[in-house]
Amino acid sequence: MSEANINVQQYTAADFKSDQEVRWCPGCGDHAVLNAVQRAMAELGKPKENYAVISGIGCSSRFPYYMNTYGFHSIHGRAGAIASGTKTANPNLSVWQITGDGDALAIGGNHFIHEVRRNVNLNVLLFNNEIYGLTKGQYSPTTKFGKKTKTSPYGTIEQPFKVGQLTLGAGGTFFARALDNNIKHATQTFIEAEKHNGTSVVEILVNCVIYADQTHALITDKEHKEDRQLYLEHGKKMIFGKDNNKGIALDHGRLKIVTIGEDGITEADVLTHDAKNPDPTIHMMLSNMQAPEMPVAFGVIRSVDTFTYEKALEARIEETKAASKIHSMDELLNSGETWKVE
Amino acid sequence: MDKKANVVEKEAVVIRFSGDSGDGMQLTGNLFTDESALFGNDVATFPDYPAEIRAPQGTVGGVSGFQVHFGKRKIHTPGDYADVLVAMNPAALMANRRWIKKGGTVITDVDTFTEKNFLKAGFKTDDPITELKLEDYNVILAPVSTLTKEALKDSGLDNKSILRSKNMFALGICYNLFDKSFENTFNYFERKFGKKPQIVEANKKVLQAGYDYASNVHALPSYRVEPAKIEKGKYRSISGNQATAWGLLAAAEKANLPLFCGSYPITPATEILQYIAERQDLGAKTFQAEDEIAGICTAIGASFAGNFAVTTTSGPGLALKTEAAGLAVITELPLVIVDVQRGGPSTGLPTKTEQADLLQALYSRNGESPLPVIAASSPADCFEYAFQAGRIALEHMTPVILLTDGFIANGTAPMRIKPMSEYPTITPRFAKEGNSNYQPYGRPSDGSMTREWAIPGTKGLEHRIGGLEKMAVTGTVSYVPENHQVMTDERQAKVDQVVVKVPDQEVIGDASGDLLVVGWGSTYGHLHDAVDELRTEGHKVSFANFNYINPLPKNTADVLGRFKKIVVAELNSGQFANYLRINFQQFEYNQYNKVQGLPFTVEELKEAFKKYL
Numbered sequence: 012m013s014e015a016n017i018n019v020q021q022y023t024a025a026d027f028k029s030d031q032e033v034r035w036c037p038g039c040g041d042h043a044v045l046n047a048v049q050r051a052m053a054e055l056g057k058p059k060e061n062y063a064v065i066s067g068i069g070c071s072s073r074f075p076y077y078m079n080t081y082g083f084h085s086i087h088g089r090a091g092a093i094a095s096g097t098k099t100a101n102p103n104l105s106v107w108q109i110t111g112d113g114d115a116l117a118i119g120g121n122h123f124i125h126e127v128r129r130n131v132n133l134n135v136l137l138f139n140n141e142i143y144g145l146t147k148g149q150y151s152p153t154t155k156f157g158k159k160t161k162t163s164p165y166g167t168i169e170q171p172f173k174v175g176q177l178t179l180g181a182g183g184t185f186f187a188r189a190l191d192n193n194i195k196h197a198t199q200t201f202i203e204a205e206k207h208n209g210t211s212v213v214e215i216l217v218n219c220v221i222y223a224d225q226t227h228a229l230i231t232d233k234e235h236k237e238d239r240q241l242y243l244e245h246g247k248k249m250i251f252g253k254d255n256n257k258g259i260a261l262d263h264g265r266l267k268i269v270t271i272g273e274d275g276i277t278e279a280d281v282l283t284h285d286a287k288n289p290d291p292t293i294h295m296m297l298s299n300m301q302a303p304e305m306p307v308a309f310g311v312i313r314s315v316d317t318f319t320y321e322k323a324l325e326a327r328i329e330e331t332k333a334a335s336k337i338h339s340m341d342e343l344l345n346s347g348e349t350w351k352v353e
Numbered sequence: 354m355d356k357k358a359n360v361v362e363k364e365a366v367v368i369r370f371s372g373d374s375g376d377g378m379q380l381t382g383n384l385f386t387d388e389s390a391l392f393g394n395d396v397a398t399f400p401d402y403p404a405e406i407r408a409p410q411g412t413v414g415g416v417s418g419f420q421v422h423f424g425k426r427k428i429h430t431p432g433d434y435a436d437v438l439v440a441m442n443p444a445a446l447m448a449n450r451r452w453i454k455k456g457g458t459v460i461t462d463v464d465t466f467t468e469k470n471f472l473k474a475g476f477k478t479d480d481p482i483t484e485l486k487l488e489d490y491n492v493i494l495a496p497v498s499t500l501t502k503e504a505l506k507d508s509g510l511d512n513k514s515i516l517r518s519k520n521m522f523a524l525g526i527c528y529n530l531f532d533k534s535f536e537n538t539f540n541y542f543e544r545k546f547g548k549k550p551q552i553v554e555a556n557k558k559v560l561q562a563g564y565d566y567a568s569n570v571h572a573l574p575s576y577r578v579e580p581a582k583i584e585k586g587k588y589r590s591i592s593g594n595q596a597t598a599w600g601l602l603a604a605a606e607k608a609n610l611p612l613f614c615g616s617y618p619i620t621p622a623t624e625i626l627q628y629i630a631e632r633q634d635l636g637a638k639t640f641q642a643e644d645e646i647a648g649i650c651t652a653i654g655a656s657f658a659g660n661f662a663v664t665t666t667s668g669p670g671l672a673l674k675t676e677a678a679g680l681a682v683i684t685e686l687p688l689v690i691v692d693v694q695r696g697g698p699s700t701g702l703p704t705k706t707e708q709a710d711l712l713q714a715l716y717s718r719n720g721e722s723p724l725p726v727i728a729a730s731s732p733a734d735c736f737e738y739a740f741q742a743g744r745i746a747l748e749h750m751t752p753v754i755l756l757t758d759g760f761i762a763n764g765t766a767p768m769r770i771k772p773m774s775e776y777p778t779i780t781p782r783f784a785k786e787g788n789s790n791y792q793p794y795g796r797p798s799d800g801s802m803t804r805e806w807a808i809p810g811t812k813g814l815e816h817r818i819g820g821l822e823k824m825a826v827t828g829t830v831s832y833v834p835e836n837h838q839v840m841t842d843e844r845q846a847k848v849d850q851v852v853v854k855v856p857d858q859e860v861i862g863d864a865s866g867d868l869l870v871v872g873w874g875s876t877y878g879h880l881h882d883a884v885d886e887l888r889t890e891g892h893k894v895s896f897a898n899f900n901y902i903n904p905l906p907k908n909t910a911d912v913l914g915r916f917k918k919i920v921v922a923e924l925n926s927g928q929f930a931n932y933l934r935i936n937f938q939q940f941e942y943n944q945y946n947k948v949q950g951l952p953f954t955v956e957e958l959k960e961a962f963k964k965y966l
Contacts, residue, residue: 063809083819085680089677092642093653121647125643125647337634340602344589344599353585
């Protein structure tokens with residue numbers, strides 16, 4: 012069925028809750044993300060049976076069990092490949108991949124970069140808590156350099172991946188960032204991800220209260236959060252801060268913070284966010300911004316429309332069918348060189 | 354072309370074409386095979402090429418070979434030894450010396466007999482014929498390069514292009530030798546090079562020159578192999594990999610489902626992916642994944658979505674797919690995994706054949722993880738067994754491993770074309786829309802143990818599956834000890850139930866006797882010939898070739914019990930013998946094993962089996 016034929020359904024978030032008891036730790040950021048996804052799906056209004064939620068292994072990967080949709084809790088690192096197969100097999104489904112920093116970027120790193128490269132139309136929700144939670148506290152590919160964990164008792168000596176950099180480096184057409192404690196914004200970000208045609212990677216900064224508590228505190232603590240969180244919207248000025256007077260400007264090819272009203276700076280000097288620019292240079296700089304020197308960018312950083320893998324495949328199949336003389340196995344078996352034995 | 358007056362009738366002949374990787378020996382062999390098949394001979398072929406794409410020219414490592422066996426009787430194998438060896442250079446002579454039948458014919462290009470080539474091929478003297486002890490053989494030292502140049506001196510082609518067609522000179526000699534017409538070959542030139550008439554003419558001219566050369570030298574014997582008595586019908590030539598791909602496509606058609614193939618290229622399985630990729634006109638989707646794991650995982654994802662999903666690989670790839678195969682077992686999703694076996698362990702012998710993945714197929718997964726395993730036994734029956742693998746997977750909701758190997762995958766043989774109406778319809782158990790009582794792991798009352806397949810997009814059947822242990826019936830996550838036992842038993846019982854689709858094991862020869870030769874999969878042809886010949890010599894020997902490995906046919910114990918002795922012959926160190934020992938401890942099993950990357954020879958098998966007679 013085509014998208015246009017689908018009647019908008021009336022749902023509430025509760026329609027997407029399964030009867031399974033949610034077993035994440037009290038205070039875990041995953042609860043909020045689950046909530047936001049259920050709200051987003053209710054708001055999107057697509058038929059419930061068209062959602063497939065597919066996860067790998069890790070705390071966040073228990074997610075499908077809590078969703079009253081089609082769901083598949085698979086094996087470690089492979090959700091991207093399984094989701095790619097599901098979407099390619101049936102492009103009418105809305106496929107959501109649930110994964111974490113270990114699942115997507117360590118054991119599943121290869122599948123992650125390739126699904127992004129292919130631009131299969133999936134929503135990839137990457138829960139980044141910078142730790143292995145389910146195995147009880149080992150460092151992950153996004154753990155901050157030098158952090159002490161159970162497998163780095165004297166501090167890590169590994170440089171972490173930046174999810175945005177990796178996504179854009181792999182040719183990503185969509186990258187957004189959300190925060191577990193801002194459900195309203197996360198909900199809207201997920202809706203944007205679903206609306207984008209292609210692999211939509213959403214990095215969600217999630218707090219693990221047990222093994223990496225406050226790992227995002229630099230960004231989230233009450234005192235600094237307005238000064239360290241920049242909410243981007245396409246076509247809007249990049250303005251933030253407690254007094255809403257700080258902005259991001261481009262200076263000799265680099266991003267810097269400016270204060271409107273100081274040193275002759277006006278709003279005109281502040282960059283306007285262009286998520287749809289095919290050139291990823293500014294998107295890369297925005298996604299790389301780190302606190303405390305710069306604010307961390309949230310919202311849709313990049314969203315560029317191009318063709319998707321599964322649609323391109325279907326189009327090619329239709330072209331091939333139209334041009335071919337072979338439309339059945341009988342025709343295939345009798346094609347080319349054959350001979351009769353009398 | 355004139356027909357020869359005095360020709361010797363032969364039952365069957367083996368020709369081995371060999372030369373440098375760039376000499377076009379595969380094409381030469383294929384053209385000869387097609388002419389023979391069209392004439393009505395039964396044929397079997399086997400290519401033998403190096404793992405390197407372009408190994409150093411003139412060296413033994415760079416020799417590419419193609420063997421064709423054609424006859425007026427049923428041909429089961431590409432043949433042990435060559436009646437005729439075509440060797441386009443000294444390296445080809447060196448590499449194939451061991452494959453020439455005693456007293457056979459050797460045709461070689463004497464123009465390549467240079468000091469440099471002798472050195473490259475590893476000869477110690479400048480007399481390869483003596484050095485290889487070929488004095489008593491019928492050796493034709495043909496000036497192939499010179500006469501090819503001579504034939505094309507007015508063609509306007511450059512020297513390099515001219516020498517590229519010298520394989521057609523060799524082919525012309527062979528057509529003369531076996532009194533064959535070559536209209537089909539000329540038609541091929543027209544089809545292939547139609548836009549370059551100069552090339553068409555050059556090839557025709559060189560082929561004719563080779564044919565005439567053979568007529569003129571009179572040094573060659575003249576043979577004729579009459580058409581074989583073959584089952585009536587329409588035939589086509591097919592390789593095992595092509596037949597596997599088409600068998601999978603056929604299963605998709607009979608199930609009325611789209612075919613999805615998620616694979617990663619690997620020798621010698623790659624062509625299956627290629628043949629399926631060609632069939633977008635039949636709606637097949639191929640997904641060339643980033644690795645073997647993604648190959649099977651995309652297939653599992655497609656199976657979840659309701660496609661007929663397959664993944665194709667060889668031994669090292671199967672090792673990588675193992676964890677995901679277990680996921681397909683516990684989620685009870687249909688999936689066909691094709692393993693085209695090659696020499697192992699590790700990278701092993703990528704272009705050589707072996708049957709040493711049997712235990713990997715049966716037991717490599719973690720936990721109690723049973724799945725059906727079946728094996729094809731000839732290039733043409735890869736079609737049938739690929740179809741059956743699909744039928745079992747789809748109708749029993751289980752992953753199935755289909756084993757073929759490099760020998761039958763690359764070998765070709767004629768396949769009788771059966772209309773698709775003669776194949777059974779494949780009917781998966783789909784859960785129906787609106788079934789408010791859908792239970793993902795409910796089992797039907799018919800004893801088949803097959804759960805219902807609920808396809809995403811179907812209203813009202815939303816459910817979750819996954820790799821964690823399932824609660825019986827409901828499919829929710831369960832760590833209850835007794836439930837794990839129940840589910841383990843149910844998964845086993847479901848695979849055991851597949852036996853309803855397994856035909857009784859047939860025995861070739863008498864149903865009882867002194868010795869039963871047991872084989873499985875691709876050794877069928879060699880074992881068949883060896884047993885035939887021993888029976889002709891008066892021995893009470895029979896042959897059972899297994900295609901269904903798990904579950905085994907119902908009458909297996911009965912078959913094994915009717916013989917005084919059993920010998921299990923396989924291209925590994927005894928994997929099927931040990932499997933039979935586990936399953937039927939009451940019998941004593943002798944073994945004949947070979948792990949050299951090569952098929953058996955009929956000769957060595959006969960010698961081995963005589964010890965038990």
